[in-house]
Amino acid sequence: MSGQSDLFSAPAPKGHALVGSKIEALRYQLNQWAHEYYVQDAPSVPDAEYDRVFQQLQALEGAYPDLVTPDSPTQRVIGAVMEGLAPVRHAVPMLSIQTETDTEASGAIAFDARVRRELGLGEGDLPVEYVAEPKFDGLAMSLRYEHGRLVQAATRGDGEVGEDVTHNIRTIRQIPLSLPAGVPPVLEVRGEVYMRRADFEQLNERQREKGEKAFVNPRNAAAGAVRQLDSAITAQRPLSFFAYGVGEVTPVMAGGPDFGTHYALLQQLKSWGFPVAPQVSIARGASELVAFHQRLGAERDALPYDIDGVVYKVNSLALQQQMGFKTREPRWAVAHKYPAQEMLTRCEAIDVQVGRTGKLTPVARLAPVFVGGVTVTNATLHNLFEIRKKGVRVGDTVIVRRAGDVIPEVVGCVPAATDGAGRPRPRNPYVPNFRMPRACPVCGSAVVREPGEMNHRCSGGLFCPAQRKQAMLHFAQRRALDIEGLGEKLVDQLIDGAVVHSLADLYRLDLAQLAGLERMGEKSAQNLLDALEKSKHTTLARFLYGLGLRQVGEATAKDLARHFGSLDTLMDASADQLLQVNDVGPIVAESIHTFFAQPHNREAVDQLRACGLTWEEGVPAEAAVQPLAGKTVVLTGTLPTLGRDEAKDMLEAAGAKVAGSVSKKTHYVVAGADAGSKLAKAQELGVPVLDEGGMRALLKGQG
Numbered sequence: 001m002s003g004q005s006d007l008f009s010a011p012a013p014k015g016h017a018l019v020g021s022k023i024e025a026l027r028y029q030l031n032q033w034a035h036e037y038y039v040q041d042a043p044s045v046p047d048a049e050y051d052r053v054f055q056q057l058q059a060l061e062g063a064y065p066d067l068v069t070p071d072s073p074t075q076r077v078i079g080a081v082m083e084g085l086a087p088v089r090h091a092v093p094m095l096s097i098q099t100e101t102d103t104e105a106s107g108a109i110a111f112d113a114r115v116r117r118e119l120g121l122g123e124g125d126l127p128v129e130y131v132a133e134p135k136f137d138g139l140a141m142s143l144r145y146e147h148g149r150l151v152q153a154a155t156r157g158d159g160e161v162g163e164d165v166t167h168n169i170r171t172i173r174q175i176p177l178s179l180p181a182g183v184p185p186v187l188e189v190r191g192e193v194y195m196r197r198a199d200f201e202q203l204n205e206r207q208r209e210k211g212e213k214a215f216v217n218p219r220n221a222a223a224g225a226v227r228q229l230d231s232a233i234t235a236q237r238p239l240s241f242f243a244y245g246v247g248e249v250t251p252v253m254a255g256g257p258d259f260g261t262h263y264a265l266l267q268q269l270k271s272w273g274f275p276v277a278p279q280v281s282i283a284r285g286a287s288e289l290v291a292f293h294q295r296l297g298a299e300r301d302a303l304p305y306d307i308d309g310v311v312y313k314v315n316s317l318a319l320q321q322q323m324g325f326k327t328r329e330p331r332w333a334v335a336h337k338y339p340a341q342e343m344l345t346r347c348e349a350i351d352v353q354v355g356r357t358g359k360l361t362p363v364a365r366l367a368p369v370f371v372g373g374v375t376v377t378n379a380t381l382h383n384l385f386e387i388r389k390k391g392v393r394v395g396d397t398v399i400v401r402r403a404g405d406v407i408p409e410v411v412g413c414v415p416a417a418t419d420g421a422g423r424p425r426p427r428n429p430y431v432p433n434f435r436m437p438r439a440c441p442v443c444g445s446a447v448v449r450e451p452g453e454m455n456h457r458c459s460g461g462l463f464c465p466a467q468r469k470q471a472m473l474h475f476a477q478r479r480a481l482d483i484e485g486l487g488e489k490l491v492d493q494l495i496d497g498a499v500v501h502s503l504a505d506l507y508r509l510d511l512a513q514l515a516g517l518e519r520m521g522e523k524s525a526q527n528l529l530d531a532l533e534k535s536k537h538t539t540l541a542r543f544l545y546g547l548g549l550r551q552v553g554e555a556t557a558k559d560l561a562r563h564f565g566s567l568d569t570l571m572d573a574s575a576d577q578l579l580q581v582n583d584v585g586p587i588v589a590e591s592i593h594t595f596f597a598q599p600h601n602r603e604a605v606d607q608l609r610a611c612g613l614t615w616e617e618g619v620p621a622e623a624a625v626q627p628l629a630g631k632t633v634v635l636t637g638t639l640p641t642l643g644r645d646e647a648k649d650m651l652e653a654a655g656a657k658v659a660g661s662v663s664k665k666t667h668y669v670v671a672g673a674d675a676g677s678k679l680a681k682a683q684e685l686g687v688p689v690l691d692e693g694g695m696r697a698l699l700k701g702q703g
């Protein structure tokens with residue numbers, strides 16, 4: 001599709017024949033993109049670009065209706081059945097939804113107006129009742145249950161015929177394989193298979209470590225996983241599911257369920273054990289649709305998964321039936337978009353940043369682009385090999401993705417067709433025009449790459465100011481020493497101005513020193529001193545995590561603290577002794593041992609202790625009473641007095657493993673207010689459910 005962008009931005013040629021050829025070109029391009037997207041799971045352009053060209057085609061066809069052909073991408077649902085997966089004809093077609101790309105309130109208002117018009121409602125009539133739902137960014141799935149057993153799972157395909165992916169779908173823990181008694185003999189549940197962002201990040205991290213291709217976004221990772229021929233591969237790629245509707249349900253009448261409303265239907269699905277998004281709400285009239293769109297838009301970044309908009313559906317099933325369909329889309333539903341999370345822009349330069357462990361990260365400097373709701377000018381390229389794999393060069397048009405709290409990244413590139421001089425650009429072999437520097441751009445130390453490692457590192461250690469800064473920020477972060485107010489700007493000033501050199505120096509700062517810094521009044525200086533003072537009383541786990549040992553994340557720090565009880569015992573532990581700790585393997589053990597074997601690290605620790613950092617030293621795990629050792633507990637909902645982290649810490653201190661989802665292996669579920677599918681799952685599996693009081697009793701060994 002290289003070089004097509006001129007074609008698309010050029011005004012439509014005058015004259016019928018010219019319009020015809022323009023329409024053909026647009027169709028060709030859209031079909032090609034659709035093929036990449038649906039069949040190869042490897043799109044080369046962001047959705048927003050597809051939508052833009054699609055709308056251009058729609059507009060042209062609208063102006064020249066005699067040029068519309070039945071095979072135009074505007075006239076059907078695209079998608080194809082892959083070789084190797086058996087075709088499945090859907091008993092009830094899987095529909096598409098009309099998309100409202102106006103991301104402002106007017107988008108919702110226009111839909112409500114359309115619905116009212118079609119229902120013949122006047123100004124004096126009551127507001128229409130809708131259900132508002134997140135629009136999940138995954139792939140549609142139809143799950144067919146016969147007599148309560150999952151017999152078939154199929155993708156949407158072209159809406160009429162999809163692909164049989166039952167073998168893969170059975171690996172998704174959130175999808176029940178059997179349903180409680182009393183469900184209709186034939187029940188097709190429809191919903192979205194998706195990948196949570198955290199799962200996606202982890203999967204991509206693993207792919208990058210192995211030197212394998214990272215996935216562009218969670219949706220593509222999910223689509224790729226679902227369409228594997230080998231379900232063992234699917235099982236290694238954590239997928240999730242939300243139900244949002246039904247297909248065939250028999251018998252429909254005569255004793256079968258009459259849900260009455262879409263909302264009641266979703267509640268029923270939830271009670272049968274299907275995950276239903278907790279945000280699903282009833283909204284009356286346009287104003288409540290607008291409010292929902294805004295509320296979810298504000299929450300969007302904090303959600304654990306991608307959404308690209310919200311969906312509004314007329315709640316009454318009778319009204320839905322009355323309104324009916326328009327070729328491939330129901331008239332009673334609309335998808336109201338949010339700003340795209342992937343956009344195209346130009347890569348103007350590639351710089352290198354140095355991280356806490358010395359890792360050199362290539363960062364693309366971009367022509368400013370509005371993506372995921374903010375203007376982005378920098379995006380990570382991860383490492384040299386990612387740049388090579390994606391074939392990114394300075395000057396290229398790149399695909400930038402910014403979703404949730406994840407830092408923006410370049411996920412691919414659209415190679416420019418010609419070089420600056422108008423010559424066709426060599427594509428193969430692809431020569432990247434970026435090189436890793438041989439010396440650290442910050443401190444000048446040698447850059448090294450260990451054999452088998454994908455990452456280049458600065459060998460300067462804490463001599464390198466960049467590493468010192470990052471180490472300090474890590475130490476201060478909420479989940480470590482939690483020093484409020486010690487942010488990037490301040491750390492830059494402290495290190496660049498040589499005000500502090502070590503972590504311990506932070507605790508030796510005084511008011512005058514701090515108040516003298518840029519953008520620091522006396523008040524904020526005092527606040528920071530207070531925060532530093534407060535951070536002195538910490539826990540061993542937080543302290544260990546804050547030290548930022550390579551390979552020691554939060555969970556490992558907790559395990560180490562629990563196992564050894566005291567810092568001195570841990571510092572003196574041999575690699576063999578470290579191997580005894582839960583989840584600590586040879587590489588981690590070696591990394592910890594090496595860290596504490598180095599005198600300057602021990603000295604840093606001693607200095608911090610000398611500055612007054614304290615924590616309660618406990619008894620080593622073997623000696624401590626751990627009433628929940630070997631037990632797996634799942635937390636769900638909001639507890640009356642305990643925060644989630646707090647409850648988790650307490651359970652872990654008692655030896656429990658806190659898991660994210662309920663299975664047969666779960667020993668207890670602790671449920672608070674608004675507990676959702678996890679509670680339902682526990683009840684279905686007969687897992688004991690406790691409230692906060694019950695949990696406290698259990699911790700005291702009175703379970």
Ligand code: IVH
Nearest residue numbers: 095096097133134135136139140244311330
């Ligand atoms: S309802 C009647 N609800 O959006 C329409 N679809 O173009 C049937 N999607 O690929 C679909 N979230 O998988 C519906 N809450 C939601 C949805 C949703 C995401 C997807 C769906 C399909 C596309 C529709």
